[in-house]
Amino acid sequence: MSSPTQLALRVSPNARKSEFAGWTADEKGRPVLLVKLAAPPVDGKANEELVRFLSKELGVPKGSISLLRGASGRQKMVELPSEAVEKLPKGS
Numbered sequence: 001m002s003s004p005t006q007l008a009l010r011v012s013p014n015a016r017k018s019e020f021a022g023w024t025a026d027e028k029g030r031p032v033l034l035v036k037l038a039a040p041p042v043d044g045k046a047n048e049e050l051v052r053f054l055s056k057e058l059g060v061p062k063g064s065i066s067l068l069r070g071a072s073g074r075q076k077m078v079e080l081p082s083e084a085v086e087k088l089p090k091g092s
Contacts, residue, residue: 005085006068008032009076011050013041018053020089032075033088047071050078058084 008030012021015036024032039049047067055062060081070076
């Protein structure tokens with residue numbers, strides 16, 4: 001089993017559908033993946049949708065995705081299996 005990888009995300013809840021929306025950079029120039037979520041930001045629904053969406057798109061079990069930071073904000077840090085990183089959309 002390879003070591004997990006941390007990934008910075010910026011999410012937009014209440015989208016028409018859940019999808020990757022490209023890459024941007026944070027204030028320190030580090031890559032941040034933009035993700036639109038088809039769930040409202042209430043009662044943890046957007047976080048649940050984020051884990052479900054990443055699991056489906058990257059082909060990894062939901063249990064292998066951990067939300068490390070940002071449970072109540074748009075800026076999030078997740079931990080993924082390193083093999084999932086290869087399946088992320090390209091570009092930065």
